[in-house]
Amino acid sequence: MYDVIVVGARPAGAATGMLLARRGLKVLMVDRARFPSDTLSTHQIQPAGVQRLDHWGLLDTLLAAGTPATGSVRFDISGTVVQGRYPDGFLCSPRRTVLDKILVDAARDAGAEVREGFHVAGVVNDGSRVTGIRGRGGEELRAPVVVGADGKHSLVAKEVAATVLRETAPGTVASYSYWEGVDMPVGELYHRPGRAVAAFPTNDGLTMVYAAAPRTQFDAWRRDIEGNLLATVDGCGDLGERVRAGKRVERLRTTVDLPNVVRRAQGPGWFLAGDAGLVMDPVTAQGIGNALADAELLADTIVQGRDDYQRRRDEARRGIFDLTTGLARLRPVRGLSALLLKAVARRQESVEQFLGVFAGTVPVETFRRPGNVLRILAQRARG
Ligand SMILES: Cc1cc2nc3c(=O)[nH]c(=O)nc-3n(C[C@H](O)[C@H](O)[C@H](O)COP(=O)(O)OP(=O)(O)OC[C@H]3O[C@@H](n4cnc5c(N)ncnc54)[C@H](O)[C@@H]3O)c2cc1C
Known part of the structure; x- marks a missing residue:
């Protein structure tokens, strides 16, 4: 019998498991993945998220893994350039193989039991509340609290029939990859009518380049993904020239699986954290930071026996959800x-x-x- 079972061991789940274990709870964390493990996601952690990692004692490890600290950003919105230093600290863009492994190791170091390669098939309940999980092999594991940190297609959310509170139609198709030899002293963001671009330095001296277009253009976009991505960065000052001077060293990744959904985040015996509870288009790169913030809020909620996780999460996210879903329309700024x-x-x-x-x-x-x-x-x- 555990105090808490956490399903999913990436930013939301591993941070929740770590924080609860550090406070003396008996935690089981399960994930079907084995770490280090990549996932279809770029990885800018906004300064608020970096501050959390620092507060938890994990930032030095992240930086020691060769993750660049990006203190300045250049945000070019249809030719108006907002450029400066982040007011509080810096942004980091660690590969998910790096970040997620650091978090899983920290949870394990804190005393959480971590089972990798464990595929959850359902939740167990006693008719009035969730009381545990069931693995694919039929194994049942019990705890009075189950946290679904299992991502945007959360099985836990489905099993508990978590109500969808808000939903905005997916707006974009996104493609990204990694280049070497690109001059990239600061982070760069571009908003053009019908396009969004991000370029940030990441581990191993590489530059991550991300471009988004309206989902309605998916058919044309996928006919020549690299050509479309490069044509998009060509419309972003000299970024196209700098990217073309470098060399793409990894495959291109493309997705239209970019929902905008807010779900009810708590019920009898269960909570949802990270994308499982609230997911939005990556155009503003908030998901990892949100997942870390949820973890902190949820750990306090569980340890202090509070009942206001849902309200506090919703208050914190309302404004950025609206801003993000608005920007994901990629409309001209007028x-x-x-x-x-x-x-x-x-x-x-x-x-x-x-x-x-x-x-x-x-x-x-x-x-x-x-x-x-x-x-x-x-x-x-x-x-
Ligand atoms: C293209 C793209 C670009 C993005 N770029 C950024 C960015 O730059 N910055 C940013 O902050 N965010 C970005 N995001 C969002 C970010 O990826 C997510 O918000 C973040 O990963 C959420 O973390 P999480 O822990 O909630 O869920 P996830 O990272 O999705 O982790 C969920 C875990 O649950 C496990 N799991 C699921 N189901 C089961 C099951 N049944 N049994 C066992 N395990 C299970 C999975 O294996 C997975 O490891 C991007 C997303 C996309 C798609």
């Missing part, structure tokens, strides 16, 4: 938004506040408050 961006770009203080929204250190609501918007616009008018 009108007041375009004016506001131009104003932001002119003052370092506003640049930092704007970058803080994506960094996870400034709530979207704070940035969008009418008083704040007026202040930024007025500063521009004053010159």
Whole structure:
């Protein structure tokens, strides 16, 4: 008998398992994967997430694995360039083979039992609450609390029939790969009508280049993925030239499996963390940071016997979910938004506040408050 069983051992599950084990709970963590293991995902961890890893004592290991610290970003939105340092710390873009393994090892070091290669086939309940899990081989394992950290197609969520609270149609097709020999001193983001691009330095001296297009263009996109990706980066200043000067060293990955769904995150004997409970388009690169934040919130909830995980998660995510699903439409930025961006770009203080929204250190609501918007616009008018 365990205190908590966690299904899924990547950012949400491994961090939850680690934090609970560190607080003395008897934790079982299971995953069908074996680590180190890659997954179909790029890997920018926003500064708020990096701060959490630091607080948990894992950042030094991440940096020692050759993960670059990216302190500055250049965000080019249809030609308006917002460039600056992240206000609180830096972003890291570790390969998932690196990050997820560090988290799994940390959970194990904290005393969690970790079973890799364990495929969960269902949850067990006593008619009123979830009481455990069942493996594919029929083995049943018991705990009063089961955490579904099993990703966007969560089996736990299906088994407990977690209500979908919000859903926005998937908007994009995304492709990415890794290049060597690309000059990439800062992180770069581009928003163009119908396109989004991210390029960040990652482990082994490589640069990750990611491009997204409207899902409605999937048929044309997949006919020549590399050609379309390169044509997209060609529209991003000199990024195309720099990428073409380098060499692609891994296969291209492409997906349209990019849902935007908020599920109920708690019920009798169960919780959902990370993508299992809330998933959104990667255009704003929030998923890993969200998973780490959920882990922290959930560990406090379980240890302190609180009942407000759902409310606190929803409050923290509402603004960024709306912003992300809006940006994933890849529409041109016009009108007041375009004016506001131009104003932001002119003052370092506003640049930092704007970058803080994506960094996870400034709530979207704070940035969008009418008083704040007026202040930024007025500063521009004053010159
Ligand atoms: C193309 C793309 C790019 C992305 N880029 C970024 C980015 O740059 N930055 C960012 O922050 N986020 C990004 N994301 C999002 C990010 O990948 C997720 O938000 C993050 O992985 C969520 O972590 P998680 O722990 O909740 O779930 P996952 O990472 O999905 O892990 C779930 C785990 O559960 C296990 N599992 C599932 N079912 C079972 C079962 N039945 N039995 C046993 N084990 C099971 C799986 O094996 C898996 O290991 C991107 C996503 C995509 C698709």
